[in-house]
Structures are given as C-alpha cells and as structure tokens.
Amino acid sequence: MPRVHLSRGVLNLALIWGVLSCGVLAGHPAAADTGQAEALYELMEMPELLGVMRKEGLKLGADMAEEYFPNRVVTSFDARVQQIYDVATMDGVMRGAFVSGLESRASDAQMAQLIAFFSEGAGVRLVPAELTARRDFLDDGIEDAAETRGEDIAARDPELGRLIGGYIAANDLVEQNVSGALTANYNFYLGLIEGGGYDIDETQILSDVWEQEEETRADSARWLNGYLLQAYGGLARADLQAYVDLSRSDAGAALNQVLFDGFGMLYNDIYRSLGQSISSLMSGQEL
Template sequence: MFRTSAAVFAVCVGASAPLAAQDAERLFEALRLDDVVEVMRGEGIVAGEALEADLFPGRGGPLWDRVVRDIYDRSEMIEVVHDRFGKAIPEASVAPLIGFFESETGQRLVELEIAARRAMIDEAVEDAAAESARDATAARRDLIRDFIEANDLIEQNVTGALNSNLAFYRGLLDGEAPIGGLSQDQVIADVYASEPQVREDTVDWLEGYLTLAYAPVDDMALQQYLDLSRSDVGQDLNTAIFAAFDELYDDISYDLGRAAARFMSGQDL
C-alpha cells in the first residue's frame, strides 16, 4: 500500500451515522492511513530540500521550507485521502477487510509497513534495504515479488511517478519558470523518456521496502497477506488506496512546481 475528506462523512454525525460510513471509517483507522499521510509528508519535506539544491541552490532557505510545509499540510492531506478512500472502497468489501486488518496479524503488518517506510526516508536505510532484498532467500524473494505482482505495484507506482513528474513540470510552466523555453510537448516527451529509469528505481525501492517491512513476518503470515491481495476484496482495497493517493500526489507536485518557479525566477514571494 503506497501511494481521507471529512466532507464525505460530515452529514453523518454521532450515532446517527450510516453503518457503511462507520465501517469505512473503521477500515481507514485499521489501515492507519493518517499515519501513512504523515510519512508521505516527511518524504515530501525531504524531497523539497533536494528540489532547492537542484533548482535554486541557496535561494530558498526558511521561506522555501515554509512553502513546502504549507503545501504538505497534514490536515488537508488527511481530509483528501479520507474522502477519496471512502468514496472508492466498495461497501461489500469493507467488512472482510476490517476482519483482516483489525486482527493481530493485520495490525502487525500495517505497523511494519509504516515503520519501514518511515525508516527509508534515510537514504542509508534505503540502500541497506535494497542490499537485503538481493540477499534474501529465494522463497522470500518469490513471495515479495508475488505480492508486488498481485497488487500491480510496479505499474501503478511507475504511472503515478510519471504523472506526478508531469504535474510538477506543468506547475513550472504555469509559473513561468526559466527552463529554457521548453514547450509542454517537450516536457511530456522528456518525462516519458525517463520511464525506464523510473521503472528500475521503482523495482529496487519496492523490493527493498517490502523486504525490510516484512522481515519479522514468517512466510505463512506473508502468504496469508498475499492471498488477501489476490482476492476480490484485496483488489478493491488496492484500487481504493491508489485512488485516494494518486490525485493528491499530482496536486501536490503541481503546487510544488508553481512554487519552485517563483524561487527560480526571483519573483516577489
């Protein structure tokens, strides 16, 4: 699970809330998607530092840091994810998913996923995780790769990364950044020319991340998770999670591009 608004539940107050809304809320909490958003925010703040170093070194400082933190507003992000997840998850799939993710095994898996993703914000941890993935037993490598395939994680994440990169460049163009007069067609071509490298990086990151996350889990528990992922309800969950996060990534990337354009061109801020 990689990549929710109070508005969708705003009319459902207290004990009068429809059961479907209450159950979707339980699932949201069991998956700890608010904590996933918090980790995503941490990743974004670190990425913002890299953007400054690449695009306008030494000209961002505390002001750029504040802009990035405002774009990655935790409350707004949780509201968006909450809303989109609640709308995307089929009602019939919620109960069996709650059964799994509120169980001891389900909660342990969620905790491990969040902890591993938080740890991998550190590049040294990411490198070590990639090395561990290469050194894992054949049985564990097969389970990890089957899990990646069952959840379509490579294609979903590659597509999401390319779309986010495109949104960032659209933000730069709309913000009139000094990027050598590149047209939108040229930007699109450049972004999609990066697909092979994005794919390679995605595979390495996913295998390292999942190897790190599930290292404390035995093969039986991981097989159980894989079986859930292959089921109809597991596929529904995967679709809903990507629906919840993908547009959010694109919106944030666009806003970062617009903001970076101002710093690159020296506009008044």
C-alpha cells in the same frame, strides 16, 4: 529542461500498505457503510502514514531547494513546502477519497472482510511493520542497505523471495508505480509552466517524462524489493501469504484501487504545487 528528481519513496505512490490496483471491479456492489470505511482508514493507520509522508516531503523539498536555488537561502520556498505537506490538508484529501471510493466500490461483505483482516487478522501485524519500514527509510543509509539486500532476496531467502516476488507480480506493482511516478512528474512540469518561470510546451514535457520511464522502472523495482524486505522480513510467512491472498480477492481489489486513486490524486496535487512554487520564485513572483 528542468527535471524533478522523485525520491524513491515517492516513486511508490500507492505502495504504502503494499496493495495496489488489481483492476476495477465489475458491476456496482451495494455501497459500504461510511462508518466502516472511516474505521478501516484508522485501522490502517493512515493518519500516521501521512505524518511520515510529510517528513519525506520535507526532505524532498530540501533537495529541490539545493537543485533549483543553489547557494541561495530561499526561506519562502521552505515555508511553501511546509504548507504543501500539511498533514491536516493531506488527510482531508486522502480520507475523502478513501471513504467515497470504498462506498462506491466495496460491498458490506467486502468491507467486513477488510475490517476483519486489519482488526484481528494478519493486518494487525502487517500495518505496524509497514509503517516502521517507512520511518526507517527516512534514513538514507537504511534505505540503501535494504535495497542492496533486496537485489538478491530470492537467493538469500527463497521462500520470502517467492512471496515478495509473487506479491509484486500479482499486483503489477512495478508498472503501477512507474505510471504513478511519471504522472506526478508530468504534474510537476505543469506547475512549472503555471508558475511563470518556465516556457515549456506539452511536447517537450511528454518527451522528457517518457525519457525517464526505464530509469524509473529500475528504481521502482529496486525500491519495492528493498522496502518489502525491510517491512516483511521479520514477519511470519503465513501473514505475508494472507496479504497476497487478500490482494487477489474482490475486497482487496476494491481497496487497492481506492488507495491507488487516492494517493495518485494527492501526489499529483503536491507535485503540481511544488512546480508552481519553484517557478514562481524563479520568475520573481510572490508565492
């Protein structure tokens, strides 16, 4: 049975800015202002991030082409990957989910707290550091080296190790990323079926996806430590502590859930489209 090999960056669907779902907020706070949500989207440099994600996707597409079409030039698949990772389309999906999600989850007071954090607080330094680390990880050598350093981060720098470890634990980052990766993988298999090139029943799909759980968990934990070390290693510890504190607040919880939901939606669509494209080519159908 075919298996999609998710890149390590893709494994961390909503990690992008370090904050993941801390749970759905109870009740229904007063709706946040649309303009504030749009402003926060820009302050967090989401369009720039999507540009990096496109580059990650094109690398993944090249790997998939080698795996599924060995020794063949498949320009139609390359073109399809370019279309799937279109930044304008990705931005439309993510921006819409981000704004509508915050409108329904965050109060005006919570939005004010988030905007203050990312416009004049620690977020001013954290966001560029995270984006730089994401760009750095486009180089496999840098990514591998960071993951190796991250394996013994607590021994190398106890304070930083405590903050990063506490941050991962507080936000349940490993399990959230495992769930997101397995769901994306499931959608890839659905795409393979829909493309007509594979005959796979749902029982097979679920079995194969769950077989990857432990490997995905180990990869995700290793990637998280490496990425967070790469992003935050040179920052003031007070900034990282402030980020941990934000993620534990109601405002941070609202943002976490919105990011997780938005990136989950985006990657599920992307992986389903990738599966459809590969399968369609294999079955001789037009993309």
